[in-house]
Amino acid sequence: MSAPMFMKGNEAMAEAAIRADCRFYFGYPITPQNEVPAYMSRRMPEAGGTFLQAESELAAINMVFGAAVAGARAMTSSSSPGISLKQEGISYMAACELPGVIANIMRGGPGLGNISPSQSDYFQATRGGGHGDYRLIVLAPHTVTELAELTMDAFDLADYYRNPVMILGDGLLGQMMEKVEFPEPEARRRTGLLRGRPLPPKDWALTGAQGRPPRLIRSLLMQPGVLEQHNFHLAEKYARIERDEPLAEVIGCEDADVVLAGFGTSARVAKQAREMLRARGIKAGLFRPITLWPFPYAQLAAIARTTRRFLVVEMNLGQMIEDVQLAVARERSLKDATIALLPRPGGGVPVPEEIVDKTLEVLR
């Protein structure tokens, strides 16, 4: 582990990508992630890589597609409206089983919205904003250090599963400066989400058919039944990911009367609220999914065995709450549970006090 640095989340993510051997970055400006292209434009050439400002988000994601086709580790980043424009390209990447990393530093929506932090693209990220039955692995860091770590993991998981991986952050995480510790990449490959599994060779990449038959990357499968087979193949892969990758941080849920659930920034704030509640003698727990897809249903269901009150804190109108409901329903009817929501859409960021207040209300 290198000495801690004090950096913006956006810059830490960019730096982590480079440390994880990403050598191709394609992006288009949009607040609040402009520090990513700015940083990449400085650092990539130093690292022997390529920074290219694409003409649009559409071009950027398709450049990531191209770089992945050629076997490179490539990345793009944007914020909500720009991510909407990438949906077709993301679907193509998933269909062609191309690795790649897409960061969404979310801002207030819908439409042009504003540039404040938001979490309102949860559905889009986890349910396929693009067309077709595909899934992204979605990672949701809540500190700058975790952002750096998960960025490194993102490239590894993308290569491991030949699937695009999304980093779902928000404007606060991207803009905030705090201490960041970059793990040593080799070590992280062992201790991070890859868990030391060896990466498969990219024996599918297009590099010129030298001494081998030509290769072909495509998603068009017109022969009857072939696309359905391909979908079942993808489904099998997704099932493996759902089995092996769900990850959550769980704090103090064993004896909890109420569990706060949230991801990223809202979970971070909820952590403080939980401590404040405990300080008041209220048995509050915290459930923070780190992988939003695959969502850690089983882990949350286990908690629902002993807890029936949940407060979901989201910087949106309530999206992850559906996954919380689906998880809790594995154990108990929703009639037999209280799953409350503290929604802060359109750029609002909750403060611990309001989470505490809302929790007290739930417990009443």
Added chain:
Amino acid sequence: MSAPMFMKGNEAMAEAAIRADCRFYFGYPITPQNEVPAYMSRRMPEAGGTFLQAESELAAINMVFGAAVAGARAMTSSSSPGISLKQEGISYMAACELPGVIANIMRGGPGLGNISPSQSDYFQATRGGGHGDYRLIVLAPHTVTELAELTMDAFDLADYYRNPVMILGDGLLGQMMEKVEFPEPEARRRTGLLRGRPLPPKDWALTGAQGRPPRLIRSLLMQPGVLEQHNFHLAEKYARIERDEPLAEVIGCEDADVVLAGFGTSARVAKQAREMLRARGIKAGLFRPITLWPFPYAQLAAIARTTRRFLVVEMNLGQMIEDVQLAVARERSLKDATIALLPRPGGGVPVPEEIVDKTLEVLR
């Protein structure tokens, strides 16, 4: 009601749009919906309207945005990859509260996929493939006549709620010819989804500030808290829609040992399977949501009070099944229910026999 005609679904939809006073159509070719622009290019000029082939799906949805801004009834149609490209524009329309109709005649995905019928954009349609907290009203016809009827309703609901409405069909519905009866538009406004409610005047449309202060249509709301307020305003509207608009066709669920659930084409096939099952003495019911958003949770939950076995039939890897789970969970824990899936992704269309077989399996 005019005399029945024998038409392709795509053409019936286009004709219904014109009968519903849609005078602006913007689209880009893509199979299996090419009959829509082809038909519109012939009929629109006859009807005194405008057909414009847009340079892309992106341009098309933003032209619908523009036409809506100017107060016109406007429509676009496409199929899965093209709909992915419209996501940003759809989010803008929802944010600006602009009415408009978008038809997705789904095909096999992800990526380029194929041109066979599919239902794999359910998540995208119902969960906002675009960024931000917005919702589309999503209508899912299962016959050509219903496609025509719901198309008419779509324009009315769009104007009534100032919200974009999506018609979610599939290649089979679009390509199939069958008898279609076009309701008389005035009558349909009374008997259809609008239920005779008066349409509000378009006192927000931009027509030139003659004799009034200038108007302004925008989604950028930068002042602190204003976008959050706007989101809560949208949420309030969505809550009204969720209260007033859910619609499902329910057949023989009172005594059902098993309920088949599906939408559009798969529900249509399931109808036949249900009859075959009943003929065998098996008490099978059918639940077919017509509005996919708002999903008729309450109606399905009511069924789950007396039924604990469900077979969800989808032409995808399982998407609507989550809404079925959420609905059933209102009544019973998922441990205490069997919610099976018959998935046909990538262009497969189920036949009644396989639904029957799968149902028998579920009942075993």
Added chain:
Amino acid sequence: MSRQLFARTPGLKDTVTTYCSGCGHGVAHRLLAEAIEESGARERTVAVAPVGCAVYGYDYWNFDTTEAAHGRTPAVAAAIKRVLPDRLVISYQGDGDLASIGLAEIMHAANRGDRITVIFINNTNYGMTGGQMAPTTLAGQVTTTTPLGRDSATTGQPLKVAELLATLPGVKYAARGALHKPGLVRKAKSLIQKALAVQEAGLGFSVVELVSLCPTNWGLTTLQSVELVEKQIVPVFPLGVFKDESGAKAE
């Protein structure tokens, strides 16, 4: 007795802009508003504001204005015009909006000969997002995404929009003006007036490119910015009328 020689046009609202000191959008806004007001079309005007600093145009113009998704401004404008063919429809765009993400939309609107008028603000960078490279950025120009200056070998040469659009038959008027000297400001207004007239005559597409100041992102004072425009930008983006078919009859 007192006579007002220069007054604020009723084409503008009273609002104070939030643009930076010295920003060219202010002058461009005024010229557009004056031209529209003076032609008597204000109450028949529908404008489309871009995603970019000028998104706030709707706070300043005293006519109906809508926002458009980034770069899709001409598609929105074209549709409005087709719904309301007797209105004056304006697509106001920056160089990121028009020349980068929205290049397909502008080219197609131009090629279709959509009867709209485009006011194109070339400030050689992305103002609103803090000064990144635009297609119009000069070779060697430092921006936040070209820290060593724009490298033409990997990112190309500045895109000359007025000249490019002038090559399309649907375009009936294409010109480039500037805003940093009184004479040029007068001239720019006449270019805008001509462009609007082309639209009103139903001739086709018209566009006025305006070389504009962005002192903030150039990291210069306003006066240094004026010098940059004179010495470096205008030589690359020559001022002039590249196409004028305003004499033509409506098709």
Added chain:
Amino acid sequence: MSRQLFARTPGLKDTVTTYCSGCGHGVAHRLLAEAIEESGARERTVAVAPVGCAVYGYDYWNFDTTEAAHGRTPAVAAAIKRVLPDRLVISYQGDGDLASIGLAEIMHAANRGDRITVIFINNTNYGMTGGQMAPTTLAGQVTTTTPLGRDSATTGQPLKVAELLATLPGVKYAARGALHKPGLVRKAKSLIQKALAVQEAGLGFSVVELVSLCPTNWGLTTLQSVELVEKQIVPVFPLGVFKDESGAKAE
């Protein structure tokens, strides 16, 4: 003793194409494959097939090929080239792909001077989707979306891609050929060879537009199609070399 005067190039696989009878894609595929094979670059080639009838290119070309999303073909190709600068990278595109939905991507790749070679098949319509209007459709031409013929007043004039791209400094070679006569086929091959050479020399972007036959959607026999090309299409899309800076040094 027997000598083979004309043989199938090893640049093509043995597969029989699914293209329609008389379709120009077949000749274009062969010329590209021959030019690559003969230059010895086959094992260094990575091609990008468009969404359009030629999406099946990967079934026929005997080199590495990827699909790309509709119109984004040049963006994919540009990225491949930046990852593998010593490979020969081809972007093969139709007129719907390149000139309509993908106009921004092609213009930007061209303007950046991306070192790729674009083979652009102009068949004046959208072949794969059943013959809709393309930006290249002739004025008055009947297609499934212009049932009364393309109306230039509302949909514009045919877009001349080779000429348009030739105006951009990043483009070092731009030419238009045709495929309906033996002499033109020979000529087309030499255009392709030149374009590939420009890429291999690292000079910049090169493009060859090929006027091609689509008898199916034109509703004509192949021979009638040839006549249409000669009498109506080539007059609008003149054949020739619009830019040749192959003499230039690599930047």
Added chain:
Amino acid sequence: MFRVKVDPRRCKSCELCLAVCPKKIMVITHERNEHGFHVAACRDERECTGCLACALVCPDVAIEIFEDKD
């Protein structure tokens, strides 16, 4: 005689009017407006020729010019 009226709410102290005035009579004053800008003014209207240069270039349309006739 001309009057050069600078709207203090609008002026952003950009100095463009100073640069273009042929008489060099536009100055930045010590007056600060609510946005913190020092407001421009004409230091000697008697010298003003009413050429409008200042008003034409002002990005904030802060300048109005009057001609007072007796």
Added chain:
Amino acid sequence: MFRVKVDPRRCKSCELCLAVCPKKIMVITHERNEHGFHVAACRDERECTGCLACALVCPDVAIEIFEDKD
């Protein structure tokens, strides 16, 4: 003497070779291939000049040309 070999699998009966052959010796035969196309052939190779015109225009690369030397 030249030989004009048409691959019957590939020929799609488009008649382009017929049109361009200066000797007009290419013909469509009654032979149908698996795709239902009547296959083209050279009706008299002795007249063939080996000009390659037919092969050059053939969209399906169905034609190969040989020169037989004795």
Added chain:
Amino acid sequence: MLEQIIIAGSGGQGIQFCGQLLARAAVRQGLEATYVPSYGAERRGGPSFCSVVAADRSIYASLFKHPDIFLALDQRARNQYASSLLNAGIMLVNTDLAGQPATGEQARVIGLSASRLAEKINFEQPPLNLVMLGAYLGLDRGVSIEAVRAELEARFAGKPDVKQRNLQALDLGWEEGRSQSR
């Protein structure tokens, strides 16, 4: 009555027209009917097929696994769809172009020399599709030849030649079908 029909052959043989005609006639006759084309990337000479269902009640499934009847216009079509018929099914084959049994066939085969019959009517544009349709109608399985005739009359009101040719083909086929079904 519920009849599921597949018509298959090659592009250019009028498969889609034939299927539509049948379905329209069924509707004209008061039945319900659906017609589903094989849409999309069709090429001249490439495979072409369509699915028609005609019934005296609502039709839910417009696609099906096992047709009741399969009209095979050429060999490629026969090879592809023959095995989808169960042994209760009937395959109507154009013996001129689809004479060879395909693997997995188990249905009853009714053959007629349809190409020859069609070419007799018009050698340049043989109405093969209508001959086959006529033969199907001759089997008398629910849709009446009168309804198809009426459709043809309406459709080709302005083109007496075409109408005549098609009606003639229909009748010729019908005779064949009727004689064979007995």
Added chain:
Amino acid sequence: MLEQIIIAGSGGQGIQFCGQLLARAAVRQGLEATYVPSYGAERRGGPSFCSVVAADRSIYASLFKHPDIFLALDQRARNQYASSLLNAGIMLVNTDLAGQPATGEQARVIGLSASRLAEKINFEQPPLNLVMLGAYLGLDRGVSIEAVRAELEARFAGKPDVKQRNLQALDLGWEEGRSQSR
């Protein structure tokens, strides 16, 4: 210790630099710290502010409703944020530019003539931000002036003038703060 600080003024006053410096110093000193800018559409002369949290334990909430300390560099800033302070809070105001009480103020106010002090150091580029920061450090609430000094040393190693000016401002402010906090 957990200290939540808002620094606010106008673009050009070095607000963001000041906040970052403070946060970096806290980290240098071994504390945890977060710094959140007001990012995005900032304009010269437009409002500018940042939020800093420094603590001797993990920081979960980098934004907060009620700061412990608010550094008001000008009146617009004072008007905007004064009421967010609870009465336990402290508002450090630049009396030269933010002398007027704002509505809803309830916190303790510590005033200093920071602009004047800064202009004394350098009239052209008055280090107002550092004077204010120095005053804050003088209140001795956890982050030490030494840590800030060290940061400045490191940051401006190559620019002795700027360093000197800033250090001087820091000290001047610190004196003010210390004297007033007693």
